Amino acid sequence: MERNLTCIICPRGCSLTVTVDGENTKVSGHGCPKGEKYGIDECVNPVRTVTSIIRVDNREDTMVSVKTADPIPKGMIFELMEIIRATKVSAPVYIGDVIIENVFGTSVIATKDIK
Ligand code: SF4
Numbered sequence: 001m002e003r004n005l006t007c008i009i010c011p012r013g014c015s016l017t018v019t020v021d022g023e024n025t026k027v028s029g030h031g032c033p034k035g036e037k038y039g040i041d042e043c044v045n046p047v048r049t050v051t052s053i054i055r056v057d058n059r060e061d062t063m064v065s066v067k068t069a070d071p072i073p074k075g076m077i078f079e080l081m082e083i084i085r086a087t088k089v090s091a092p093v094y095i096g097d098v099i100i101e102n103v104f105g106t107s108v109i110a111t112k113d114i115k
Contacts, residue, residue, distance in 0.1 A: 001019070001020045001043075002017060002018070003017070003018045003020075004017055004018075005017075005018060005038075005042055007035040007038050007039070008038070009034045009035060009038050010034070014029055016028070016030055017029050018039040018042070018043045020044070025043060025044060027039035027040060045073065047073055047074060048071055049067055049071045049072075050067065050072060050081070050108075051066070052065075052066055052067075052081065052084045052108075053065050054084060054088065054108075055087075055088045055089070056089055056090065056093065056114050057089070057090055058091055062114060064089060064093050064112050064114050065110070065111045065112045066099055066110055066111060067108070068103075068104075068107070068108055068109075069098075069108070069109050070105070071106075072103075072105065072106060073104065079104075080104060083103060084100070087100055089110075092114060093110045093114040094110065094113050095110055095111060095113055096109055096110065097109060
């Protein structure tokens with residue numbers, strides 16, 4: 001299998017070609033080692049940092065922005081979004097507070113203060 005990708009790690013946006021042949025994965029077109037790693041990860045185990053919002057139950061019409069502390073496997077995003085949708089938090093909330101612990105190997109943290 002061969003895939004053409006654009007590296008999104010830096011603004012240079014190198015065009016990558018990733019060839020997956022069984023256990024062997026080869027990347028070409030990368031301008032640095034980070035791009036090679038990105039190309040391999042994207043084809044073998046793609047991950048994403050998820051950003052969203054969570055309802056604040058003691059403030060009318062208020063949401064707090066959140067994100068995963070680490071990227072999670074792309075295939076887990078919809079399941080995580082269900083968990084996020086079912087979660088409510090009470091103010092005060094501060095940037096960096098853990099809102100959801102131990103979810104898909106990471107946590108969901110606040111990215112905004114709600115005082
Ligand atoms: S391969 Fe390296 S230089 Fe090219 S876009 Fe990715 S991070 Fe930037």
